[in-house]
Amino acid sequence: MRRYLTFLWQCARISFVGDWRYHAWMTLLTVVALLGVYAWCRQLAHGLVTTGMTDQVSWGLYIANFTYLVGLAAAAAMLVIPVYVYRNLHLHDVVIFGELLAVAVIIMCLLFVTVDLGRPDRVLHLFRRFNFPISMLTWDVIALNGYLLLNLHICGYLLYCAYCGRKPSAAFYVPFVFVAIVWAVSIHTVTAFLYVGLGGRPFWNSAIIAPRFLASAFAAGPAFIILTLQVVRRVTSHRVGDEALLTLRRIVQVAMIINVFLLVCEVFTEFYTDSAHLASARYLYFGLHGRNALVPWIWTALGFSLLATVLLVLPASRGLRVLNVACVLAIVGIWIEKGMGLIVPAFIPTPLGELVEYSPTLHEILVCLGIWAAGLLLYTIFVRISVPVLAGELTYEKVYRRRAEPDLNGPAAS
Amino acid sequence: MNGPDDAGSRRTGPDAAGSAPGLTRRGFLRKGVAAAAGASAVGAALSPLREVDPEDLPTLERFLQRHYKEMTAAEKQAALDRIAREVEERYELRPRVADPPPLDGVEYVYALNITRCIGCRRCVHACVAENNQSRAPEIQYIRVLKMEKGSIDVETSDHHYDPELVPQHESYYMPVQCHQCANPPCVKVCPVEATWQEPDGITVIDYDWCIGCRYCEAACPYWARRFNFAEPAVPADELNTDMSYLSNRPRRKGVMEKCTYCLHRVRRGRMPACVEVCPTGSRKFGNVLDPESEVGYILRHKRVFVFKEDVGTLPRFFYYFDERGSRYHEPVEPVRPGEPA
Numbered sequence: 001m002r003r004y005l006t007f008l009w010q011c012a013r014i015s016f017v018g019d020w021r022y023h024a025w026m027t028l029l030t031v032v033a034l035l036g037v038y039a040w041c042r043q044l045a046h047g048l049v050t051t052g053m054t055d056q057v058s059w060g061l062y063i064a065n066f067t068y069l070v071g072l073a074a075a076a077a078m079l080v081i082p083v084y085v086y087r088n089l090h091l092h093d094v095v096i097f098g099e100l101l102a103v104a105v106i107i108m109c110l111l112f113v114t115v116d117l118g119r120p121d122r123v124l125h126l127f128r129r130f131n132f133p134i135s136m137l138t139w140d141v142i143a144l145n146g147y148l149l150l151n152l153h154i155c156g157y158l159l160y161c162a163y164c165g166r167k168p169s170a171a172f173y174v175p176f177v178f179v180a181i182v183w184a185v186s187i188h189t190v191t192a193f194l195y196v197g198l199g200g201r202p203f204w205n206s207a208i209i210a211p212r213f214l215a216s217a218f219a220a221g222p223a224f225i226i227l228t229l230q231v232v233r234r235v236t237s238h239r240v241g242d243e244a245l246l247t248l249r250r251i252v253q254v255a256m257i258i259n260v261f262l263l264v265c266e267v268f269t270e271f272y273t274d275s276a277h278l279a280s281a282r283y284l285y286f287g288l289h290g291r292n293a294l295v296p297w298i299w300t301a302l303g304f305s306l307l308a309t310v311l312l313v314l315p316a317s318r319g320l321r322v323l324n325v326a327c328v329l330a331i332v333g334i335w336i337e338k339g340m341g342l343i344v345p346a347f348i349p350t351p352l353g354e355l356v357e358y359s360p361t362l363h364e365i366l367v368c369l370g371i372w373a374a375g376l377l378l379y380t381i382f383v384r385i386s387v388p389v390l391a392g393e394l395t396y397e398k399v400y401r402r403r404a405e406p407d408l409n410g411p412a413a414s
Numbered sequence: 415m416n417g418p419d420d421a422g423s424r425r426t427g428p429d430a431a432g433s434a435p436g437l438t439r440r441g442f443l444r445k446g447v448a449a450a451a452g453a454s455a456v457g458a459a460l461s462p463l464r465e466v467d468p469e470d471l472p473t474l475e476r477f478l479q480r481h482y483k484e485m486t487a488a489e490k491q492a493a494l495d496r497i498a499r500e501v502e503e504r505y506e507l508r509p510r511v512a513d514p515p516p517l518d519g520v521e522y523v524y525a526l527n528i529t530r531c532i533g534c535r536r537c538v539h540a541c542v543a544e545n546n547q548s549r550a551p552e553i554q555y556i557r558v559l560k561m562e563k564g565s566i567d568v569e570t571s572d573h574h575y576d577p578e579l580v581p582q583h584e585s586y587y588m589p590v591q592c593h594q595c596a597n598p599p600c601v602k603v604c605p606v607e608a609t610w611q612e613p614d615g616i617t618v619i620d621y622d623w624c625i626g627c628r629y630c631e632a633a634c635p636y637w638a639r640r641f642n643f644a645e646p647a648v649p650a651d652e653l654n655t656d657m658s659y660l661s662n663r664p665r666r667k668g669v670m671e672k673c674t675y676c677l678h679r680v681r682r683g684r685m686p687a688c689v690e691v692c693p694t695g696s697r698k699f700g701n702v703l704d705p706e707s708e709v710g711y712i713l714r715h716k717r718v719f720v721f722k723e724d725v726g727t728l729p730r731f732f733y734y735f736d737e738r739g740s741r742y743h744e745p746v747e748p749v750r751p752g753e754p755a
Contacts, residue, residue, distance in 0.1 A: 034459040041462040047667040048626075049551075049644035058631045058641060118626020118641065118668030121472045125606045125625055129481050137605035137629055199725040200599060200635025279569055351637045351722075352557055352590055353568035 003396055007163050010399060014388065015381040021235070022384070029377040036370010039363045040115055048118055051364040056356035057347040059116070061364050064339030065371070066112035068220075069105050070191045071213060071338065073147065075221015076102035077184035078251050084177050090243035096158060096390070097232060098225055099151050100382040102184075106148040108375035115367050136194045143187040150180040159386055165395045188213050195346070203280035203346040206269075212262045213338070219255035220334040222248045223327035228379075230320070236387040242320070249323055253312040256330060260309050263302075263337075283355075284345040291348075293357045298341050304333030467645065469500070470666060481607065482620040482659070490659075493622070497663050501653075504664075509655040511663060514681040516614040522675050522730065523615070523702040525712045526589060529736040530696040533558050533580045533587030537688035537697065541591075544676060544687035545662040546654050548646030555640065555673040556591040556688060590721065591688075592617065592638035592673035593729035600630035600639060609670070615730050616675050618660040624669040631670065635725045642667045675699070702730075 018026075043050045053060045079098035082088035114120055132138040154173050161168040192210035199205055226248050233240035270281045282288055287295050311317050311326035349355045360368075388394040479485075479493055490513060498511045538556045547553040559571035563584050571588070581587065598617050601609050608623040609630055631639045645667040657663040658678035665671050676686035680699070684690075689697040700707035709732075712718065716734040 031455075034455055037456075037459040038462065041460055042465075045462050045465040045467075047642070047644045049667075051643075053643070055553075055631065055637075055640050055643075058628045113627075116627065118628070118670075119624065122606075122623070122625045125481075125608070125623055129484075129607045129623070131605050131607045135603050135605045135629070137603065137627065141605065194629075198599065198603075198633050199727075200633060200722075347632075349569060351568075351635050352559060352573070353571050354573045354637075 003164065004160065006396060006400070007160055010163070010394060011385045014394065015384050018384065026377065026380065029373045029380070032373035033370050033377060036367050036373065039366035039370065042363060043115070043367065044120070050361060052358055052360045053364075054356060054358070056350050056354060057344060057358035059343055059347065060358055061339075061360040061368055062112050062116040064343040065368055066109050066116070067191060067213075067343060068335050068339045069109045069112065069375075070144070070187055071217025071334075072221050072224060073102045073105040073109065074184040074188040074214070074217045075225065076151065077181050078218050078222045078255075079225065079248070080177060080181055080184075082247060082251075084174070084181075088247060090241055090247050093238075094225075094229055094232075094240055094244050096155060096386060097229060097383065099155050099180075100386060101225060101228065101379060102151045103148065103155060104375050104379040104382060106144055106151070107378060108371055109144055110148075111371045111374065112368075115371070136190065136197055139190045140187075140194055143183070143190045147180065147183050147187050150176055150183055154180065155382075155386075159389050162389045162392065163395055165392070165397055185214065188217050195342075200351050201280075201346045202277035204342075206266065208262055208266050208269075209342075212259065212266065215255055215259040215262055216334045216338055219252050219259050220331050220338075222251045222255070223330045226252070226327050227324065227331075230324070232383055232387070236383070237391065238387045245320065245323070246318060249312065249317060252327065252330065253317075256305070256309045256312055259334075260305060263305070279349050279353075280345045283348050284341060288349065289355060291355050291357050293359060294340060294345060297336050301333045301336035301341055304329040305337065308333060469504070470645075476622065479622055481623050483607075483610070494659060497657070497659070501655075501657070501664060505648075505650040505653050507650060507653055507655055509653075509657050509663075511657045511659065512678070513659040514678060516612050516616075517681060519703055520701045521615045521703050522594070522680060523700065523709045523713070524594070524675065524731045525698040525709050525716075525718070526731070526733050527694075527696040527698070527736065528586055528588055528733050530694045531558075531587040531589060532694055532696075533560055533575070533582075533585075534693065536691045536693060537589060540687040540691035541673070543652065544654055544679075545674075546648050546657070546664055547640075547671070548642065548644070548648065548665075549652070550647045551644060553640045553642070553646070553671070555638070556589050557637070558587055558589045560585050561588050588721075588733065590636055590638070591731070592675075593636050593721070593727065593731035594673075594675060596728035596730060597726060599633040599635065599725075599727060603629045603633045605629065612660075612677075614681070616677055617672070618674055618677065619670055619672060620660070621663070621665050621669045621671065626668040626670070628670070635722050635727060636729075639670050639672045641670055 039050075051060060051062075076098040079091055079095045083091050083095045114123070117123065126138075126141060130138055132142070154176050157173050158168055189210050192213040195201070195204040196206065196209045226245050229240045229245060229248075232238055267281075267285075270278055279288060283291065284294050284298050286292070308326045308329035311322055311329070314322075317323045317326050344358050348357065475496060480489060482490075485493065494511045494513060498509055501507065501509045501511070535556075535558050538554050538558060541547070541555050542549070542552065545555065547555070557573060559568060559573060560575040560582070561568075562570050563586060568588075572585075575582070594611075594615055594617055596611075596615070598611060601611055601617060605627065606623060606625055608625070609617060609619045611617050626641070628641055631641055642665055646665055648664065653664075654662060656678060661674040661677040676684075676688075680686060686697075686699055689699045698708050698712055700709040702709055702713065704710060712734055713732065717737065718732045718734040720729045720732055
């Protein structure tokens with residue numbers, strides 16, 4: 001127990017230690033996160049009127065980011081499956097970075113849901129009256145928190161074992177890894193069902209949303225991890241092989257092709273049928289009665305996604321530079337398409353046919369940036385801790401033996 | 415917003431000092447400065463909290479209040495007393511806050527004659543006055559759609575018609591409000607059961623339980639739910655002091671609200687405010703379980719339809735139209751089927 005407390009203390013200590021670049025980066029993130037806190041405090045004082053949301057478009061940027069990030073969190077499974085199911089050795093050394101990313105991202109998801117609440121002071125009502133299993137939101141609460149706990153346990157256990165300098169015992173984490181794989185699929189499916197189950201919103205009321213969620217998550221998530229791993233290998237001593245990145249490239253490649261295919265299926269069904277249910281999709285892609293705020297966004301997203309897919313299919317993307325471009329295009333394209341492109345148009349027009357457009361306010365954007373900064377801050381700390389711990393540079397033995405030594409020598413010298 | 419910026423940029427201090435072994439004077443000073451800067455940055459970030467309405471702070475009494483359905487009679491009375499006290503403090507008016515229970519053998523149903531409705535929106539404003547909705551920004555439970563003749567498609571409707579005189583030629587009017595569905599999607603999705611269907615068919619909200627996630631607002635196919643994006647503002651001289659827990663007592667910001675068929679009136683045998691104010695008699699309301707009721711007659715004999723039947727919500731709100739004698743039709747002589755008129 002005492003040793004565990006020293007582990008926590010060392011983790012806290014080392015997250016403040018680094019060179020000037022590390023400090024500059026952390027300071028920047030802290031400042032942005034505090035700006036987000038400031039904006040959220042204003043929202044607490046004045047209500048959600050500080051956002052661009054209305055009774056017509058009652059969910060906006062918060063829920064859009066939430067949806068996207070659930071996918072990012074689920075993508076950790078795309079590293080875990082090759083390692084634990086197919087015994088892929090290239091990814092073995094980096095799989096924990098995927099799981100740590102899941103932890104940071106799930107925390108961001110929970111923050112995004114919290115800032116969207118009108119009465120965050122009453123969030124404990126969830127414990128006192130929980131509409132399970134009828135409300136899909138309760139399923140999501142369980143899915144997200146369960147996934148957070150699973151990944152916290154897996155990462156925490158592996159890191160603590162490395163800190164103690166002992167070999168992790170498979171029984172304590174491998175079963176959880178396999179549960180987490182299934183759970184990763186479930187968080188995204190449940191989040192899709194949140195929207196799909198609403199008969200009054202024809203734009204969402206489609207069975208293809210859940211598979212599309214998964215496909216885009218398994219493209220955007222590993223693409224994000226490809227970029228992250230390159231940062232890790234540049235700024236830390238952790239070894240990340242090109243083979244690991246190229247294995248991830250194949251995953252993004254396949255997921256992206258499936259994602260684009262499902263998108264084509266959906267667009268065809270909507271537009272060829274040409275029914276009254278089309279209004280939202282028409283608003284999204286072409287604008288409706290002169291209102292077209294989302295049109296440039298969605299076409300940018302489509303362009304990015306298609307370009308990323310083409311790049312990923314071409315052998316040129318075996319080179320890291322092209323691969324990185326493709327990854328950025330995929331991440332941004334999917335962020336627009338799954339965030340603004342999926343959440344907002346479902347509200348336009350309203351069920352009564354009213355056309356009210358939505359654009360986020362500065363406040364809302366600050367809160368979002370703050371949460372992104374907080375998430376990056378967390379993830380940076382996780383990486384900062386795990387690299388030396390996994391490399392065996394920061395262990396209980398080393399820290400406390402060495403500290404004890406001068407004490408022993410000291411009196412002898414005097 | 416300069417506060418957090420300035421202070422934050424100095425936060426490199428503790429990190430640098432933290433790595434220095436031992437406690438040198440310089441390290442100590444830097445640590446102190448950095449800690450002060452960090453604390454002031456956090457303070458600046460939290461500063462808007464000073465603007466929180468003190469009445470809005472979660473008190474222990476509010477925190478401990480249980481869900482409406484779990485309250486004992488004594489707890490319910492305490493909650494009603496608290497609401498009355500809060501209204502008195504805020505508006506300097508003595509309200510009557512009650513909780514009229516649903517009546518046995520009653521299921522309320524609404525019928526709206528779209529042939530007669532002239533789109534005057536008196537119902538909209540009577541509703542706002544009766545139910546203490548926020549005036550700025552104004553929350554309205556009823557939305558009157560000006561429909562194109564020959565179409566029932568709401569996407570071609572006009573929500574913001576504003577002529578000198580109504581009705582306008584070549585259009586008809588379709589007011590929409592909560593349909594008090596027998597299979598309500600809003601109740602299904604609420605994560606904390608803050609909204610439910612009462613035995614008399616009215617879907618209500620416990621404003622003290624709602625967490626403001628707005629999932630019900632997304633789920634409603636009739637756009638009948640409203641959210642208090644800002645602190646609701648009702649002038650004291652316009653406050654309706656006849657209040658009930660589940661309907662028109664004042665709400666706070668951050669919670670949902672909706673039409674309750676004027677529950678505090680109808681459970682005491684009165685008509686909803688929108689029915690009472692309608693100058694054309696287009697609005698009919700009553701107990702569908704009573705065979706003698708007007709709504710019972712309408713459902714049996716009129717040309718009745720429900721809005722968005724395909725979404726399976728089973729509304730308790732019906733639209734109907736007259737066969738003859740309306741403002742659209744001249745009286746017609748009966749003819750034999752198959753013969754030219």
